[in-house]
Amino acid sequence: MNILETEGLYHDFSGLLVLFDVNLEVKEGERHAIIGPNGAGKTTLFNVITGTYSPSRGRVTFKGKEVTGWKPHNLTRVGMGRSFQITSTFSRLTTFQNIRMGILSKRRIRFNLFRKVDKMQNITEETDDVLKRINLDGERDLPASMLSYGKHRSLEISMALATDPDLVMLDEPTAGMSRDETHHAVELIRRLTEGKTVVIIEHDMDVVFSLADRITVLHLGHILASGPPGEIRESQAVKDAYLGETEV
Template identity: 85%
Template sequence: MNILETKGLYHDFSKLQVLFDVNLQVKEGERHAVIGPNGAGKTTLFNVITGTYHPSRGKVFFKGKEVTGARPHEMTRLGMGRSFQITSTFGRLTAFQNIRLAILSKKGIRFQFFRKVDNMSAITEETDQVLKRINLDRERNIPASMLSYGKHRALEISLALATDPDLVMLDEPTAGMSKDETHYAVQLIRRLTEGKTLVIIEHDMDVVFSLADRITVLHYGQILATGSPVEIRENQAVKDAYLGALEV
């Protein structure tokens, strides 16, 4: 079954056409990588799927239900979690507070009520469990902006997962990481997405080919190919357009 599907998706920014007839299919339980050169439209595709933008044309289906145009918080409630290419943590809040905020927003508890729920031990407990799972329990009370780059990005990845989504969408989670940090992040992603569906935009081909069950290649806003890592590696159109240049 496809947990996520787009049908004939188009998007443009004023006159700039960015997505053309994108028919993406993500199967339940798979790890699906979206790759393609800079400017191909990968982040825009995420933004259209997660409700940040309304598509110019076409439809988005999540868990078999049409969700085109649903707002981001509705998508979160339906079971979709996402991370951003640009850091979206609250730098002055601690690791604990960032995770708690993500958990509270999923539960629909608004900021005004924050102080009251401050003492809610169930939420505190849930937050501490997440911190432990992501090995940030020792950094619990450190402001996000003071964390090392790798730990900060790990927190970022975890925010997408703090709401326990069925589908996790990560936009270049390893961008700017050292080799060690990337290795750690991939292990974290693998562990945290166990039993879930993952869609990941990733530029590091080692990560893509080690993590993904299936790969979709986006090129100038169109899907060039979808297939297993072996199929993508051997696809002539993909080699010509993209992978060849990277010597994969």
């Protein structure tokens, strides 16, 4: 079953056509990478799917339900989570407080009608548990702004997952990371997204080919190819348009 589909999606910025007849299919439980050159429209596609923009034309379907033009908070409520290309943690809050914020928002969303958020003890324990799993327990009480770049991005990935989404969309989670940090981030993503559906925009081909079950190539606002990694690696159209002479 497809957990996410776009049909005939178009988007323009004041007449500049950025997405052009995009038909994306993401199967439940897969890790799906979206690749393509700078300016291909990847982030815009995320923004249209996650409700930051309404598409000029076309439909977005999530878990079998049309959600075109839904606001981000309504999409979060039905199980869609995302991270941003630019870091979006709360820099003055501590690592602990950032994670707790994500957990609280999940509680409010899921249990608002039935109980008040008064079990702070449980939430503290759950937050500390998450911090351990993401290896940030040593930085628990540091403001997010004091974390190293790699740890900061890890925190952000974790916040996208703190709402326990069924689908998580990650926009370049390893951007700007060192080799080592990238390796850790990939392991973190792998661990935290077990059994979930992931759509990840990524430029690092090592990450793409080690993580993805399927790859969609976006080029000049439309889908050039979509398929398993082996097929994408062999595709002449992809090599010509995107990978150029690069060996992948």
